[in-house]
Amino acid sequence: MPAERPDLINHSWTSQWIGLPGDPTPSPENLWLMFRRVFSIRSRPDRVLARIAGDTKYWLYVDGELVVFEGGLKRGPRPGASWYDTVDLTACLGEGDHTLALLLWHFGKDGFSHVSSGKGALLCELTVDGSPVPVIDTPWKVLRHPAYGSTGSPHPNFRLPESNLRYDARVDPGAWTAPGFDDAHWPAAVHLGPAGIDPWGELVERPIPLWRRSDWTPYERLERQELPDGQVLHIGVLPHNAQVTPCLEVEGPAGEIIDIRTDNYLGGSEPNVRAEYITKDGFQRHESPGWMNGHAVHYRVPRNLSVRNLAFRESGYDSSIVGGFACDDEELNTLWQKASRTLTVNLRDNFFDCPDRERAQWWGDVVLQIPQGFYAMDRRFDALARKAIDDLFNWRQPDGTLSSPVPGNFTDELPQQMLASVGHYGLWTYYLHSGDRDALSSTAEAVQAYLSLWKVDERGILEHRPGGWAWSDWGDNQDMRILESAWYILACRASARIARVLGDEDKARAHQAQADRLTETCRREFWDGAGFRSIEHTERPYDDRAQALACLAGMVRPSQYPAIARALQEQAWSSPYMEKYVLEALLKMGYIDQALERMKQRYAEMIASPITTLWEGWALNTARFGGGTYNHAWSGGPLELLSRCIAGVGPTEPGWKRFSVRPALGHLRQVDVVVPTEPDPIRLGLRKDQVGLEMKLTVPAGREAVVSHQTTTSRVCVNDRPDRSLSPETERTSTLPSGVWTIREFS
Structure with missing residues (x-):
């Protein structure tokens, strides 16, 4: 395992895990628990901190006021471990009587970004000025929330650990978070064991900030459509594609069902998350706490209900777009802006491939997202990039294999994505922009172990490594042999630079020599006078991806640039994932206008679209592009290229x-x-x-x-x-x- 980060590892807890009496193991899916504790602080404190862990998400109220909106992280800092938050409550808790109330959501199932502990429980420790709270108090009380439940089918696709949410206001428990609420009938929470016990395991401190959140916000506009089944569709138009929790105020009879989903409910061709609200009698106000994303929220409301207000709360990773790019070509400006919006909506617990179908941290995507963040976002972004690196290496297999998406119950290796992750565009790019030397030293041994899994044959050609999924890109005409070789060369060259930073010249020379040997072999074996093509690809057109990576990896000599540029003018096989590297190769070779023209041509439909984000493929909702979501941050490579290569600003130290x-x-x-x-x-x-x-x-x-x-x-x-x-x-x-x-x- 990589070196532990002492700032993240818990050392001592005095509190115990607590839960609901009689709750079975495993806990049911989509379990919602209400916790309350009343206590007194005897003297005015200088600092009050809470450490809070739970599987999976929580909302914290102090004296009836919401203090933490969706605390907690999807589980999985490393196998068997859980996250905890440290929350500063100094501004909320002074001398006197107080009420803590906490709503806990236990997902209860795995997903592509979450490993369930199987048990819904809470660990909450309060310290005043560094010591456990000196209190006159009552113990924690707990009750299963009676109003939260699951909808009928269809349910979210298997990649998502979240469930659809149904809220039945007829059994709403009232103002249970407020001081003075009568919880006499609530049972005392049962002790389940000390910190570190299974199934929650080791506790690791959250390394990223709590989410930023807005108040309830009016929609840009509301549209109304009468439906033939006696329902009214109210469409709340959002200012852009965003992560939102939908809000409503309605009045009418009890027992009516309001269906809530976004226009993006089937984004990526499969069901994502939605919500239902069952009314009580009279006026009522509700916010569905499970976030969803899209450009509009659709409320399907029975006609006999009076809609008083529809609103949304936007939330997400706490980093803002503060970088910028503008030029005298408005299409390029629009592309940069859409790329930055796409990046923003794909950040939360981890880097997403998409915020709808999967919410998963595929590392091929992360390699493209990290440099975008350095050119677009404030430096709070960097913490999420470091978390992604730690996730990748903390979840590696005993034999050194790296896999994705992580965190998750996955052992499948995507070899080309893993080479990209440990190489020039992954670890090295993160270090060059952030200066985080510890990220290099803590992963160096693991990178060496992974690269050692790759072999060359007797001719010096890199052997194909199938891994769990030998994926290089969506689409056809992939010249796998050249792509693998190029990614491996880039990884070796980066490892040589990293070894020099860490003061290991012997390793640096060895990595550089390996890269140089393979480069010469590829020049000899794959260059045919007009482009690079492997023997397996002889009867097929040149692969634009392979030409581009051959150039970026240093296989292409300057005298060969015109031929490569001609191939990149004639061939366009790449999806938006690999298009960034094609464009970068053209820019590296000095074909600036050709690169800009190709960029505009390939992204033309996305630029012209009213959709504020960039798509997974060149078309929407097709299996040809893995489902074709309309918000895939791997498509934002032009953001980095416009800032770094066209404006020409890049770090050298x-x-x-x-x-x-x-x-x-x-x-x-x-x-x-x-x-x-x-x-x-x-x-x-x-x-x-x-x-x-x-x-x-x-x-x-x-x-x-x-x-x-x-x-x-x-x-x-x-x-x-x-x-x-x-x-x-x-x-x-x-x-x-x-x-x-x-x-x-x-x-």
Whole structure:
């Protein structure tokens, strides 16, 4: 196992797990429990902390006020272990009498992102100024929530651990979270054992922030449709694709059923989550706590009910879009914005492939999402990226095999995704942007073990590794031999760089030598004079993915660039997952306008669509693209490419201590980019005219920029002064410390 992170591992608990008397083991699916505790704090505290663990989600109320909205994480920091939250309650709990109330939702089943403990229970420990609460109190009381239950079929598809939610307001327990509520008939919670006991296991502290959440928010607009069955469909239009919990206020008779789902209920071709509300008599107010996503919430309401208000609460991972990109091509601007929205709706407990059908952390997707986050989001994003890395390695198999999605009960290896994860676009990219050296040192042994599972044959060609699912991309015409070799070369080159960072030159040389040997073998075996093609692919067209990865892995010599560019102009087999690498190869080779034109052509339908997110495939809801969800963050590769390759801003030292500015505008004449480094961002404005190129660059304090000049003359001015360090014989760069700079290149 990788080195433990001491900041995440629990050391001591004085409280015990508690649960419902008579609850069977395993607990039933979709179990909702109400916990209450009344106590007094004897003197004014300086700091009050709560540590809370449970399978799976909880809502915490202090003196009747909601303090934590959907606490807890889907279970699985490592096999057999559970998460706990640390919540600061200092602002809520002063000297005097208090009531803690906690609503617990036990999923009770596994999914592609959750491993159930099988037992719904709570562990809650309160400390005041570092010591257990000095209290005059009553014990915890608990009751099964009478109003929550499951709907009839159809149920959510098997990938989701969440259930549909039915709430029967006729048996609503009343204001049970408020002080003074009469819980005399509630039984005392039973003790189930100390922290660390099975089935919950080791407790690991939540490494990411609690969710951000809005208040109840009006819809952008409400639409109303009369239905032939005596129902009225109320459609609440959202401002964008979002993670929301639907809210309602209605009045009318008891026993009527309101069906609640989004327009995206069948996103990815299979049922996702929905909710039902059964009315009580009179006026009532309700929020269904299980989040769903889409562009609109559909309420199917019986005609004899009066709808007083429909609203939503948006929630999600607590990181904001603070980066930006804008240019004089509105289609590219729209693409960047849709990519950032897609990324946002795919972040919560983990990185999602999609927020509807699966909510699963497939690592091929994560490799594409992490760099997007570094160019789009504030640095709270980084904690989720590190959690994803820890998840990947904490769930590896005893023989060193890596698998996904994780966390989950999965042992299937997707070999190409795993190579991408441990290589240049995975671990190395995370380190270069974050500066998190511990992520390299804690995973180095596991990466070495995984790479050692791959073998080469007597000719020096990488042997095919089928794994559990030898998947490389959706679609046809995949040249697997070249794709595997390229991913392996990229992983070896990254491992060489990582070994140097960690001070192990012997390993660095060994990894580099392995990459160099395989590169030469691939050049010899796969180049046919017009492109790269394996012997198994001889009678088939060139695979655009294979040409691209061959280029990015260093197989392609500069003299071969025109042939590769021609192949990428003629072939378009990749799904949006691999399209990012195709575009990056064109940019690397200097075919800027060809890359921009291909980007616009391939994404044209998504750019023009009213849908605010990017799709899994080039078409919607088709098995050809795995179901074809309309919000797949792997499709957002252009976000990173526009900021890093077109605007040309990228880190050259870990944590952006030093960064390069190397614009490649092609036909674009104006570009503005904001890169969300902290505490202050990097800002770059580019303007190209007949005279040359003007750059306005803000270098934050403590950072240094190296500006590469496109002009072949020595006519470069920095803040209106000629840069006399440049000459045709030297590397044409200007090194600039923190400050605001105007750089003018004259054609």
